[in-house]
Amino acid sequence: MEWEVVIGLETHTQLKTNTKIFSGASIKYGAEPNTQADEVSIALPGVLPVLNKQAVECAIKFGLAINAEIAPRSVFSRKNYFYPDLPKGYQISQFELPVVGKGAVTIQVPANGKNAAYEKVINITRAHLEEDAGKSLHGAVEGMSGIDLNRAGTPLLEIVTEPDMRSAAEAVAYAKKLHELVQWIDICDGNMQEGSFRCDVNVSVRPKGQEKFGTRREIKNLNSFKFMTQAIEYETRWQIETLEDGGTIQQATVLFNPDTGETRAMRSKEEANDYRYFPDPDLLPLEVTAADKARVQATMPELPQAMKTRFEADYGLSAYDAAALTASRDIADFFTATVNAGAEAKPVANWVMGAVSAKLNAEDRTIHDSPIAPAQLAQLLKRVADNTISNNAAKQVFEIMWISDKSSAESDVDAIIAAKGLKQESDSGAIEAIIDEVLVANQAMVEEFKAGKEKAFNALIGQAMKASKGKANPAQVNEILKKKLTAN
Amino acid sequence: MINSSLKKLSQMLASKEISSVELTQMFLNRIAQYNPVINAYIALDSDKTLAQASAADVRIANGTAEPLTGIPFAQKDIFCAKGWQTTCGSKMLADFIAPYDAHVITQFDTAGAVNLGKTNMDEFAMGSSNETSYFGGVKNPWDFDRVPGGSSGGSAAAVAARLCAAATGTDTGGSIRQPASLCGFTGLKPTYGLVSRYGMIAFASSLDQAGPMAKSAEDCALMMNVMTGFDERDSTSLNRPKEDYTRGLNNMQGEQPLKGLRIGLPKEYFADGLDANVAKVVQEAIAEYRKLGAETVNISLPNSQLSIPVYYVLAPAEASSNLSRYDGVRYGHRAAEYDDLMDMYMKSRAEGFGAEVKRRILIGTYVLSAGYYDAYYLKAQQIRRLIADDFTQAFKQCDVIMGPTAPSTAFKAGEKADDPVAMYLQDVYTIATNLAGLPGMSIPAGFSPSADGKSLPVGLQLMGNYFDEARMLDVAHAYQQVTDWHTRTPDLTAFEGNK
Numbered sequence: 012m013e014w015e016v017v018i019g020l021e022t023h024t025q026l027k028t029n030t031k032i033f034s035g036a037s038i039k040y041g042a043e044p045n046t047q048a049d050e051v052s053i054a055l056p057g058v059l060p061v062l063n064k065q066a067v068e069c070a071i072k073f074g075l076a077i078n079a080e081i082a083p084r085s086v087f088s089r090k091n092y093f094y095p096d097l098p099k100g101y102q103i104s105q106f107e108l109p110v111v112g113k114g115a116v117t118i119q120v121p122a123n124g125k126n127a128a129y130e131k132v133i134n135i136t137r138a139h140l141e142e143d144a145g146k147s148l149h150g151a152v153e154g155m156s157g158i159d160l161n162r163a164g165t166p167l168l169e170i171v172t173e174p175d176m177r178s179a180a181e182a183v184a185y186a187k188k189l190h191e192l193v194q195w196i197d198i199c200d201g202n203m204q205e206g207s208f209r210c211d212v213n214v215s216v217r218p219k220g221q222e223k224f225g226t227r228r229e230i231k232n233l234n235s236f237k238f239m240t241q242a243i244e245y246e247t248r249w250q251i252e253t254l255e256d257g258g259t260i261q262q263a264t265v266l267f268n269p270d271t272g273e274t275r276a277m278r279s280k281e282e283a284n285d286y287r288y289f290p291d292p293d294l295l296p297l298e299v300t301a302a303d304k305a306r307v308q309a310t311m312p313e314l315p316q317a318m319k320t321r322f323e324a325d326y327g328l329s330a331y332d333a334a335a336l337t338a339s340r341d342i343a344d345f346f347t348a349t350v351n352a353g354a355e356a357k358p359v360a361n362w363v364m365g366a367v368s369a370k371l372n373a374e375d376r377t378i379h380d381s382p383i384a385p386a387q388l389a390q391l392l393k394r395v396a397d398n399t400i401s402n403n404a405a406k407q408v409f410e411i412m413w414i415s416d417k418s419s420a421e422s423d424v425d426a427i428i429a430a431k432g433l434k435q436e437s438d439s440g441a442i443e444a445i446i447d448e449v450l451v452a453n454q455a456m457v458e459e460f461k462a463g464k465e466k467a468f469n470a471l472i473g474q475a476m477k478a479s480k481g482k483a484n485p486a487q488v489n490e491i492l493k494k495k496l497t498a499n
Numbered sequence: 500m501i502n503s504s505l506k507k508l509s510q511m512l513a514s515k516e517i518s519s520v521e522l523t524q525m526f527l528n529r530i531a532q533y534n535p536v537i538n539a540y541i542a543l544d545s546d547k548t549l550a551q552a553s554a555a556d557v558r559i560a561n562g563t564a565e566p567l568t569g570i571p572f573a574q575k576d577i578f579c580a581k582g583w584q585t586t587c588g589s590k591m592l593a594d595f596i597a598p599y600d601a602h603v604i605t606q607f608d609t610a611g612a613v614n615l616g617k618t619n620m621d622e623f624a625m626g627s628s629n630e631t632s633y634f635g636g637v638k639n640p641w642d643f644d645r646v647p648g649g650s651s652g653g654s655a656a657a658v659a660a661r662l663c664a665a666a667t668g669t670d671t672g673g674s675i676r677q678p679a680s681l682c683g684f685t686g687l688k689p690t691y692g693l694v695s696r697y698g699m700i701a702f703a704s705s706l707d708q709a710g711p712m713a714k715s716a717e718d719c720a721l722m723m724n725v726m727t728g729f730d731e732r733d734s735t736s737l738n739r740p741k742e743d744y745t746r747g748l749n750n751m752q753g754e755q756p757l758k759g760l761r762i763g764l765p766k767e768y769f770a771d772g773l774d775a776n777v778a779k780v781v782q783e784a785i786a787e788y789r790k791l792g793a794e795t796v797n798i799s800l801p802n803s804q805l806s807i808p809v810y811y812v813l814a815p816a817e818a819s820s821n822l823s824r825y826d827g828v829r830y831g832h833r834a835a836e837y838d839d840l841m842d843m844y845m846k847s848r849a850e851g852f853g854a855e856v857k858r859r860i861l862i863g864t865y866v867l868s869a870g871y872y873d874a875y876y877l878k879a880q881q882i883r884r885l886i887a888d889d890f891t892q893a894f895k896q897c898d899v900i901m902g903p904t905a906p907s908t909a910f911k912a913g914e915k916a917d918d919p920v921a922m923y924l925q926d927v928y929t930i931a932t933n934l935a936g937l938p939g940m941s942i943p944a945g946f947s948p949s950a951d952g953k954s955l956p957v958g959l960q961l962m963g964n965y966f967d968e969a970r971m972l973d974v975a976h977a978y979q980q981v982t983d984w985h986t987r988t989p990d991l992t993a994f995e996g997n998k
Contacts, residue, residue, distance in 0.1 A: 050599055055579070055598070056597075057697065057698040057700045058698070061731065061734050091867070093826060093844055095826075100820070100826060101820050292704035293734060294734050
């Protein structure tokens with residue numbers, strides 16, 4: 012039987028606010044335990060929550076970015092359960108009426124083997140504001156469990172999709188797209204190691220063609236795209252094998268173990284809590300007016316899709332290039348800054364996606380901490396454009412710049428060209444003299460060319476470039492050589 | 500001096516007739532004398548109290564005194580006060596020292612008032628007799644066999660026995676007004692949102708409201724000036740201009756100061772269940788109001804009879820969640836021995852909470868459970884709206900509503916302790932205003948004889964429209980200009996032999 016996997020994601024994004032969602036305590040990561048736990052975070056008797064407006068703005072921003080309905084009135088509810096890292100005994104979340112309603116995200120699923128790359132629209136069901144819990148620290152205190160409430164009350168936006176994805180590749184493409192989007196609109200730092208972006212993945216399988224969904228299991232807290240791929244693939248295989256062996260799937264929450272590469276049930280549905288949701292009487296309903304939306308809209312950056320279209324139109328870039336350059340805001344910003352510094356768009360695109368990105372990948376760095384600044388790259392490409400140096404020489408200059416301090420004089424493009432003697436020979440008289448020598452010295456090749464061997468032409472160019480120690484302008488060499496050979 | 504009004508005390512302090520330290524010491528002496536029997540205070544700290552009094556004397560000397568500077572008040576133990584034991588009447592918080600001040604405490608501190616101590620109360624404000632307190636019951640100063648009412652029973656007894664100049668209370672279903680009625684003084688529950696709940700330990704968040712408990716309407720007005728005001732730390736605090744609640748009091752002079760005032764008399768408040776003697780006192784008070792120029796209008800609050808069932812769904816629902824934080828993890832009572840996390844939760848909460856608190860947590864948990872939420876919680880919210888609508892309709896016909904505060908006078912300790920429903924009926928006339936968020940008040944209106952020959956105070960309840968506290972205080976003040984019920988004090992000599 013042929014099976015189809017059905018996947019939906021719930022993503023917790025930690026919002027980039029200054030303070031907690033319901034108090035003035037800092038949310039900075041990595042502080043000493045409980046140094047960021049104020050009276051509200053500890054849930055002392057008598058304390059009350061006050062909603063952080065910045066968190067609401069983040070939610071509105073996200074709603075606008077995915078073209079979603081933003082609720083004029085949404086409600087905070089209490090999700091009641093006991094856990095040591097949940098100081099109030101309930102989590103303040105949004106249940107029936109979330110701030111962000113239905114929207115959509117378009118993903119690019121990369122080519123894989125014989126399957127070509129494709130685009131797909133993933134529907135967003137809702138996104139709601141809620142507070143994070145604290146952390147249990149096991150082993151930090153001798154013979155006991157410690158509780159760190161620094162994270163308690165950190166603002167989260169939980170983004171829920173429809174069960175629209177049909178493969179691990181689609182799920183990961185969506186997660187990556189969302190990861191990029193929340194950073195693009197600057198509502199989340201995207202740091203997955205620190206837990207700023209965590210995904211729960213709902214997976215079910217059904218016979219291909221069947222309409223009814225299978226029973227789903229939820230893989231909790233995946234904090235890397237690699238683990239997400241492994242977890243979904245394992246879970247899918249496990250579910251199919253279970254069904255093919257005549258078993259049934261029980262709805263459950265599962266954890267992925269990166270060491271074994273397996274998923275394992277944490278708790279089954281029967282043991283699930285009754286959270287006794289009810290509207291939090293300490294908080295008024297959240298009202299978002301048209302004016303609020305307009306105010307946030309005014310602070311929105313150009314979104315990737317709009318920027319891609321603009322790159323194609325303004326710079327004559329291919330759809331592929333434009334998509335690659337708008338894959339992240341840092342890349343787009345780097346590209347734009349380089350073009351604005353006076354370089355031509357097409358070569359900038361080639362260099363950013365080529366040499367720059369290869370270097371960054373090799374060194375596992377992001378463009379944000381590229382050792383070469385946009386202005387430097389622009390200067391380099393201007394020197395290629397005005398024929399001062401060849402493309403090959405430009406690569407040498409690039410290598411030198413990459414390892415020098417970008418603020419030092421040694422990193423200046425012109426200084427490097429001068430120091431390394433890379434300036435290209437464009438005096439046609441000098442080039443003609445070199446070619447003449449080459450033609451004399453390589454009579455055999457000239458004969459071969461005349462006999463119809465096209466390859467001999469390239470060999471002669473190679474000889475000429477070698478004779479010029481690589482400094483001759485290749486275009487001029489080509490032109491003069493062609494003239495001389497056909498004239499004879 | 501113990502019977503002096505706040506205004507009079509303020510004048511005496513200003514004229515240096517007495518210092519705040521002397522005044523405070525006088526109340527501390529009375530507390531030392533009577534509190535061992537009455538049990539009105541849970542926490543006392545004379546060093547802290549006298550330090551505040553000294554600071555007040557400095558303010559008085561350097562001319563920066565405000566109306567309440569130097570006057571000693573009792574604070575209900577539901578308010579967190581920095582450095583003070585703050586128990587909420589529960590074993591759960593018996594050893595809890597609050598590390599911060601409630602808004603109400605800050606307001607009194609800023610005004611230069613002196614904190615005499617923390618008063619006894621029903622555990623987590625759940626009760627109408629003060630008998631659910633972990634720290635023991637409180638004696639009604641009018642008859643020490645009887646309860647002072649609750650939940651603000653300690654504050655009530657302290658005001659009635661003159662163990663403070665005045666006190667604070669909180670009222671979720673009648674906890675200021677019913678004890679005011681049973682102990683014979685003036686208490687006001689303001690419009691919901693007028694006094695910040697920050698630092699006030701939550702029972703039922705959508706109903707809890709703090710207010711003054713004092714010897715007269717005028718004293719309540721002065722306290723309202725200090726207690727009210729916007730606080731951004733409470734999202735339900737109302738951001739409206741500061742009011743002077745004493746502004747109309749001086750107009751309540753002459754023959755018929757209330758001419759034109761329409762008093763609504765809800766028929767449901769004079770029906771079955773009301774003690775005949777209480778009814779008689781209330782009717783006499785209303786007759787007095789007619790003499791003051793007011794006219795009476797018969798009105799109906801048809802859904803008010805649903806107040807108690809609605810309240811006993813909503814208040815426990817909120818309480819069950821509000822009290823989840825008392826889990827023994829971070830502060831409060833933790834069982835000495837336990838097997839695992841679940842065992843720690845269960846033992847700590849089983850030991851830390853009393854029977855009434857457990858009963859309400861169970862009710863609240865039940866009504867919020869999957870499958871019951873719509874039938875109980877949602878339905879109760881819908882009826883709550885109907886109850887509020889009743890008042891909206893009523894206030895088209897009248898300016899203020901009057902009736903009994905409580906169905907009976909103070910009852911004997913133990914009499915209703917094993918019958919929760921009988922106890923809940925104590926609040927039958929007060930709960931509707933909490934559900935509607937409206938202001939309610941109780942003023943002394945006379946006395947009623949008990950079967951054992953005691954004379955016990957009866958309260959008249961005033962209910963006003965939203966933010967109409969100033970008018971209610973005027974209306975109460977007018978009555979207190981022509982009657983002396985509010986000046987009557989219990990004879991405490993009986994306590995002296997009972998120590």
